Each structure stands twice: as C-alpha cells, then as structure tokens.
Amino acid sequence: MAHLPLAASWYQDQDFIRGLYIIAFALFILGLRMLSHPRTARRGNQVAAVGMAIAVVATLLDERIGNWGLIVLGIAVGTAIGIPAARSVKMTAMPQMVALFNGVGGGAVALIAWAEFRHAGGDLPLDSIIPNVFAAIVGSVSFWGSNIAFAKLQELISGRPIMLPGQRLVNAVLLLGTLAVGCALMAGSESEALFILLLVLAAVFGNMVVLPIGGADMPVVISLLNAFTGLSAAAAGIALDNIALIVAGMLVGASGSILTNLMAKAMNRSIPAIVAGGFGGGPSGGAGPAGAEDRSVRSTSPEDVAIQLAYASKVVVVPGYGMAVAQAQHAVRDLAAELERRGVEVLYAIHPVAGRMPGHMNVLLAEADVPYEQLKEMDDINPEFPTTDVSLVIGANDVTNPAAREQRDSPIYGMPILDVDKSQSVIVLKRSMNPGFAGIENELYYEEKTSMLFGDAKGSVESVLAELKQL
Amino acid sequence: MDILTEIAILVLAAFVGFEVISKVPNTLHTPLMSGTNAIHGIVLLGGLLVVGEAGGETLNEVLATIAIAFGTINIVGGFLVTDRMLEMFKKRPDPKAASAQRDAQEGS
Numbered sequence: 001m002a003h004l005p006l007a008a009s010w011y012q013d014q015d016f017i018r019g020l021y022i023i024a025f026a027l028f029i030l031g032l033r034m035l036s037h038p039r040t041a042r043r044g045n046q047v048a049a050v051g052m053a054i055a056v057v058a059t060l061l062d063e064r065i066g067n068w069g070l071i072v073l074g075i076a077v078g079t080a081i082g083i084p085a086a087r088s089v090k091m092t093a094m095p096q097m098v099a100l101f102n103g104v105g106g107g108a109v110a111l112i113a114w115a116e117f118r119h120a121g122g123d124l125p126l127d128s129i130i131p132n133v134f135a136a137i138v139g140s141v142s143f144w145g146s147n148i149a150f151a152k153l154q155e156l157i158s159g160r161p162i163m164l165p166g167q168r169l170v171n172a173v174l175l176l177g178t179l180a181v182g183c184a185l186m187a188g189s190e191s192e193a194l195f196i197l198l199l200v201l202a203a204v205f206g207n208m209v210v211l212p213i214g215g216a217d218m219p220v221v222i223s224l225l226n227a228f229t230g231l232s233a234a235a236a237g238i239a240l241d242n243i244a245l246i247v248a249g250m251l252v253g254a255s256g257s258i259l260t261n262l263m264a265k266a267m268n269r270s271i272p273a274i275v276a277g278g279f280g281g282g283p284s285g286g287a288g289p290a291g292a293e294d295r296s297v298r299s300t301s302p303e304d305v306a307i308q309l310a311y312a313s314k315v316v317v318v319p320g321y322g323m324a325v326a327q328a329q330h331a332v333r334d335l336a337a338e339l340e341r342r343g344v345e346v347l348y349a350i351h352p353v354a355g356r357m358p359g360h361m362n363v364l365l366a367e368a369d370v371p372y373e374q375l376k377e378m379d380d381i382n383p384e385f386p387t388t389d390v391s392l393v394i395g396a397n398d399v400t401n402p403a404a405r406e407q408r409d410s411p412i413y414g415m416p417i418l419d420v421d422k423s424q425s426v427i428v429l430k431r432s433m434n435p436g437f438a439g440i441e442n443e444l445y446y447e448e449k450t451s452m453l454f455g456d457a458k459g460s461v462e463s464v465l466a467e468l469k470q471l
Numbered sequence: 472m473d474i475l476t477e478i479a480i481l482v483l484a485a486f487v488g489f490e491v492i493s494k495v496p497n498t499l500h501t502p503l504m505s506g507t508n509a510i511h512g513i514v515l516l517g518g519l520l521v522v523g524e525a526g527g528e529t530l531n532e533v534l535a536t537i538a539i540a541f542g543t544i545n546i547v548g549g550f551l552v553t554d555r556m557l558e559m560f561k562k563r564p565d566p567k568a569a570s571a572q573r574d575a576q577e578g579s
Binding site for chain 1: 472474477478480481484485486487488489491492493494495496499500501502503504505506507508509510511512513514515516517518519520521522523524525526528530531532534535536537538539540541542543544545546547548549550551552553554555556557558
C-alpha cells in the first residue's frame with residue numbers, strides 16, 4: 001500500500017500517534033497497578049492488553065510503515081503460534097511458558113537491533129549505536145537464558161545445576177569479551193561481522209549463566225530475565241526514537257526488578273546467590289548439615305495466607321501445642337467463622353497426641369465455642385486431606401511429620417500422623433524453624449506446596465483475619 | 472525527540488515502575504511476572520517500524536519479519552497466559568453471592 005506523502009491524513013500525524021502512545025502507556029501503568037491486587041488483577045491484565053492494542057494500531061498508522069505483506073505474515077505466524085500455545089499449556093507448566101514468551105521478546109529486540117544496524121550500514125550516530133548495542137546484548141542474553149530456563153523447567157535438560165570446570169572464569173571472560181566488542185562498535189566500527197560476534201558472545205553468555213542455576217530458583221531467574229527484556233526494549237526505543245517502547249520497556253524493567261526482589265525474598269534467597277548458582281554452597285542461615293542439600297523453606301505473609309484461604313473451598317485446621325501456648329484458640333475460631341461466612345468449609349483435625357495431654361485440643365477448642373461437629377479425629381480426617389485445598393497447621397509439628405510414614409530410621413517412624421502433606425497446599429504457622437518436641441526435622445516444611453508464616457500463633461492468626469476482612 | 476528528553480522519560484518511567492509495584496502477595500507473583508512479560512511485547516512496534524525501512528533488502532526483511540512474529544507471540548501469548556492464571560482467582564458461585572451481599576450491605 002503506497003502512502004501519499006503530501007496528503008497525509010490527520011490520523012497519520014506524529015502528534016496524534018504519540019497521543020495514542022500516551023494513552024497506551026497510561027493504561028499499562030493502570031494495568032500493572034491493578035495486577036498487584038487479587039481483586040482487580042484480571043481486569044488489570046485486560047486493561048494492559050487494551051493499551052497494547054492501542055499502541056500497535058497507532059504504530060500501524062505511521063507513514064513510515066510499509067511492507068504490509070510481511071507485517072501481516074509476521075503477525076499471522078506469531079498469532080498462530082502464540083494463541084494455541086497459551087491455550088493448551090497446563091497450569092503447572094505456566095512458568096516455562098512465561099520463560100518462552102519472555103525469550104521471544106528478547107529475541108525480537110536483538111533482531112531489531114541487528115536489522116537497524118544493517119539498515120544504517122553500521123553507521124549509526126552515537127545516541128543510536130549505544131542503546132542499539134545495549135539492546136543487542138541484553139536481548140540476546142535474555143533470549144538464550146530464557147530458552148535454557150524453559151528447557152530446564154520442561155525437563156528437556158536436567159533441572160539440576162550444571163557446572164563446568166572453571167565456569168566462573170569462562171563467564172567472566174565471555175562478559176568482558178561481549179563488552180569489549182560492544183565498545184568497539186560504539187567507538188565507530190561499522191563491521192557487521194563484529195555485530196554478529198556481539199550477538200553470539202551474548203548468546204553463549206546467556207546460556208552459561210542460566211545453566212548452573214538449580215530448578216527451584218528458576219522462577220526468580222525468569223523474572224530477572226523478564227526485567228532485562230524490558231530494559232532492552234527501552235534501549236531499542238531510544239535507538240528507534242519511539243516513546244511507547246521507552247516507557248513500556250522501562251516500566252517492565254523497573255517493576256520486573258522489584259518483583260524479582262520480592263520473589264527472591266519470599267523464597268529466602270538472595271539474587272546474587274541465585275545467579276552465582278551452585279557456588280554459594282547452600283543458602284546462608286541453613287540449619288546445620290541440611291544446608292548442604294540446598295533446602296529452603298518458603299515463608300509467606302498474612303495477606304497471602306488470607307488470599308489462599310479465601311479462595312479455598314475446604315480448609316482443615318491442624319492445631320497443636322503452639323496454639324495452646326499462644327492461647328490462639330479464640331482467634332482461630334474467629335478466623336474459621338469468617339471463612340465459613342465466605343462459604344469455605346472449615347474442619348479441625350485433632351491428632352490424639354497433639355498438645356501435651358490427650359484431648360488437649362478438644363478442650364481448648366470447646367472453650368472457644370468451636371462447634372463439636374467440626375472437630376475430626378485422625379482416622380476420620382485423614383481421608384479428607386487429598387480433597388483439602390489448604391491445611392492450616394497452627395503450632396503442630398511432629399504429628400504432621402511425613403517421616404513417621406516414610407523414614408525407617410526416624411525416631412517417630414510408625415507413629416500415626418495427620419496426612420497434611422496430601423492436601424493441595426499447606427500453611428504452617430510456627431514461631432521459628434526449631435524442631436518440635438521430638439527434636440527431629442519436619443520434611444513437610446521443605447515441600448514445595450508448603451509455606452511458612454513465622455511468628456506467635458495468636459498474632460499470626462489475628463493478622464490473617466484482619467487481611468481476610470479486607471479482601 | 473532529542474536524546475536528553477528521551478533519557479528524562481526513561482528515568483521517570485523507571486520511578487513509576489518502581490512505585491507501581493509496592494506490595495504484592497506471593498500468590499500474585501507469577502501472574503504479575505507474566506503480565507509485565509506481555510507488556511514488553513511492545514517490541515513488536517520496533518519490528519513494525521524496522522520492516523518498513525528494510526527496503527527490499529532480503530536479510531533485513533527476514534530479520535524484521537521474525538522480530539514481528541516473536542513480538543506477536545510475546546504479546547498474545549503473554550496476555551492470554553496471564554488471563555488463564557488469573558481465572559483461578561475468580562470467586563466460586565457460593566462465596567460470590569455471599570460477598571456480593573456483604574458488599575451491598577456495606578454499600579461499597
């Protein structure tokens with residue numbers, strides 16, 4: 001479609017297009033804001049999608065747009081791949097799908113940087129070549145790093161840390177080499193071979209950085225790469241003088257790094273420790289020899305517990321000595337009442353030796369006016385756990401330890417336990433990571449579906465209740 | 472636009488990005504990551520602009536077309552996957568009625 005340079009319509013005016021861009025990134029900001037609250041999250045995503053549609057349409061109005069055949073081809077192919085992939089992916093495979101989508105975004109940035117370099121014959125002004133080189137490096141790292149992350153999560157390659165001898169040194173050399181080539185390009189080299197070398201070095205670096213990272217840390221790595229892709233998009237925006245790219249890319253770069261930090265914190269890990277991969281020798285503050293196995297517990301917040309509970313359909317409360325010590329039974333009763341008002345089924349699992357005397361829990365809960373029908377003995381409640389959305393363990397430890405079932409050498413092997421680990425997810429309210437009465441570690445705390453809310457049982461339950469009331 | 476204006480916009484956008492994400496419950500980490508991921512699919516715009524400049528040069532056209540396809544995958548896949556994740560937060564019918572009732576009572 002040939003455009004008419006002199007008879008440009010009002011909608012092809014650059015100011016009109018930029019006006020649409022401003023609307024688009026206002027919608028992005030609004031969408032991001034809504035995405036961080038459970039009630040508005042889904043609408044937030046839709047708001048951002050509308051912003052994206054506006055940005056794309058605005059760009060297509062631009063007079064410089066040509067080659068419509070290729071545009072239609074590219075968009076058609078992208079849609080034909082993207083929609084079925086997003087539709088068919090299983091919920092459990094979401095993280096690797098996000099990694100893949102993030103990777104192609106980074107790949108697009110690197111390709112655009114390359115095409116731009118070729119178009120200018122390598123002769124770009126300084127304020128274009130610097131962001132262009134940056135976009136090429138980061139885009140390439142992000143593309144390959146995300147692909148490795150995908151392959152690890154999809155178990156195409158081993159999820160365990162893969163270490164090569166002297167890998168740290170190799171990585172450092174790769175990074176320095178990439179930067180050196182980048183500097184040469186910025187200093188005015190017009191060699192396309194050098195630009196390709198830049199992309200290749202960055203690609204190898206991206207592979208090498210993600211390979212040594214263990215599977216459990218992968219979500220944090222994906223989030224980090226996501227932030228990187230955002231930064232590279234912003235850089236591409238400066239190179240191309242496109243305000244929508246600058247703003248949207250930087251928004252993602254900034255919010256993505258905050259999010260990465262939050263995710264790392266939630267897993268009790270630090271970002272440098274994750275990126276250093278297998279080098280750290282286990283997380284700091286790990287409990288003695290267990291640290292060597294690189295086990296980490298997931299700690300959670302009252303508001304997060306509140307959300308999990310509010311969207312559950314069946315919650316089983318597992319009280320123990322900790323509830324008795326903290327005198328938390330009244331708070332627990334209030335929490336259960338609030339959940340029931342929201343249509344959540346609440347049951348109590350009473351282990352015969354929970355607490356310090358038989359019937360300890362029944363007495364306490366009866367004192368707090370918990371309806372008797374809700375108190376279930378161990379043999380009645382155990383078949384219920386597989387259909388339980390959330391088990392809320394309040395100060396109980398040994399009576400939930402799966403070691404009693406599985407580990408023959410455990411001192412409590414053979415003791416009947418509450419099968420808390422069979423429920424969909426487990427929240428443990430506990431003062432600290434100290435082992436319980438029997439002095440043995442509880443495997444349950446290290447399971448992926450378990451999250452820990454540390455603190456005094458009464459205080460924790462009360463703050464969960466306060467959060468729940470706000471939802 | 473001159474480079475300093477662009478850098479000013481960049482810096483301001485960075486601060487907005489930092490501020491907009493303050494407290495996020497753990498449950499929303501993955502959807503939020505996925506949502507921001509979809510937004511950087513905006514690189515599609517770069518592909519659209521570059522393909523017009525390609526001017527019949529085959530390799531440039533190929534690069535730009537792949538970039539457009541990649542950007543499109545990033546956008547449609549990203550938003551769709553995020554939406555699917557957030558579907559889980561849809562209230563089930565029973566509590567929904569209850570909370571709607573409560574909202575009506577509280578007039579909020």
